[in-house]
Amino acid sequence: MVGSNVELSCMHTTEEDFDLNQLYVYWQISVSGTPTTVTYLSENSTVGHGNNQYKDRAQMSLDRMKLGDFSLLLYNITPQDEQDFNCLVIRNFEKIVNTVVTLHVAANYSMPVVSVPPSTPQDEELTFTCTSKDGYPEPKVYWINKTDNSLLDEALQNSTVSLNPRGLYDVVSVLRIRRVPNMNVGCCIENVLLHQNLTVSSQTALASEANASVTEHNTNDTLKNAAHTPPENSRTGLTVLIILGVAAVAVAVMFLWLKGRCPRWNYAAGAQASRPELEQTDHV
Structure with missing residues (x-):
C-alpha cells in the first residue's frame, strides 16, 4: 500500500x-x-x-x-x-x-461523489458526474441501473483518468442518460488489485438538490412576505391612529346629536322675561 x-x-x-x-x-x-x-x-x-x-x-x-x-x-x-x-x-x-x-503497489480510491448539474423537468436528458481520486492502479468505472442492478451501456459514459502530482490516479466520469421517472443510477469505482468496489447512488445527489431547491424557495417566500409585512412597531402605531380616529368621529357625532335636541337660547327674550313689570296705577 x-x-x-x-x-x-x-x-x-x-x-x-x-x-x-x-x-x-x-x-x-x-x-x-x-x-x-x-x-x-x-x-x-x-x-x-x-x-x-x-x-x-x-x-x-x-x-x-x-x-x-x-x-x-x-x-x-x-x-x-x-x-x-x-x-x-x-x-x-x-x-x-x-x-x-x-512488487505490486495499491492505494485506496476516495469514496465516489456523484453530482447532478441543474436541469428542468422539461429536459429529456440528465447528466451525472462521478469523481474519485488518489487511487492506484488505474481504476475501472461502471455506471449501474440501481433499479435492477444492470450495467448501463458504456457508450453513455465518458471517463477521464489522470495522474496527479502524487503519482496516484484521479478519475472523472460523465454519464448522459434519458430522463425516466424515479431514476436511480449508481457509480462504481473498481480497484482490481485490491478487489474493491466503491459504489454511490445518484439518489443521494438528487435528494440533496431537492432539499436545496425547497430551502431556496422557502427563503424567497419568507423574504417576499417580509417585504410586504410592516414591522410590529408600524402595525402598533397604525392601530393607535385608527382608534383615535374612531373616537374623534364618535365625539363629533355626539356633539351634533346634542346640538339638534337643545333649543337655541334667545338672549333678547330672556332679558325681557327676566325684567319685572311695573304695576300701572290710575290716578284720578
Whole structure:
C-alpha cells in the first residue's frame, strides 16, 4: 500500500551460516532496460545505495544475512516502486541466489461523489458526474441501473483518468442518460488489485438538490412576505391612529346629536322675561 513499508523476501535455505566477507549481495531494478542497483553489500561487509531514489528507504540486515536471509526492507512505498526487484547473491564468483520479486503497489480510491448539474423537468436528458481520486492502479468505472442492478451501456459514459502530482490516479466520469421517472443510477469505482468496489447512488445527489431547491424557495417566500409585512412597531402605531380616529368621529357625532335636541337660547327674550313689570296705577 502506498505510504506503507514492505519486505521483499530473499532466502538461502540450504546453509545456516555465512561469512559476509565472502559475499556480494545486490538488489537491482531495471531502469530503461538497464540493471540499476538499489542497495548492495560488498565483501568488506558495508552496505551502500546505488540509486538516490532508495537512499534511506532501502535496508538489509547484516545479522539476518549471516543466517541466509537477504530480504530487503523498503520504507514509504510509492507508485514508482511497482516493478521487478532482483536479489543476487554471489560467493566466490558463483551465484548462489538469483531471485526476482515482483512488487505490486495499491492505494485506496476516495469514496465516489456523484453530482447532478441543474436541469428542468422539461429536459429529456440528465447528466451525472462521478469523481474519485488518489487511487492506484488505474481504476475501472461502471455506471449501474440501481433499479435492477444492470450495467448501463458504456457508450453513455465518458471517463477521464489522470495522474496527479502524487503519482496516484484521479478519475472523472460523465454519464448522459434519458430522463425516466424515479431514476436511480449508481457509480462504481473498481480497484482490481485490491478487489474493491466503491459504489454511490445518484439518489443521494438528487435528494440533496431537492432539499436545496425547497430551502431556496422557502427563503424567497419568507423574504417576499417580509417585504410586504410592516414591522410590529408600524402595525402598533397604525392601530393607535385608527382608534383615535374612531373616537374623534364618535365625539363629533355626539356633539351634533346634542346640538339638534337643545333649543337655541334667545338672549333678547330672556332679558325681557327676566325684567319685572311695573304695576300701572290710575290716578284720578
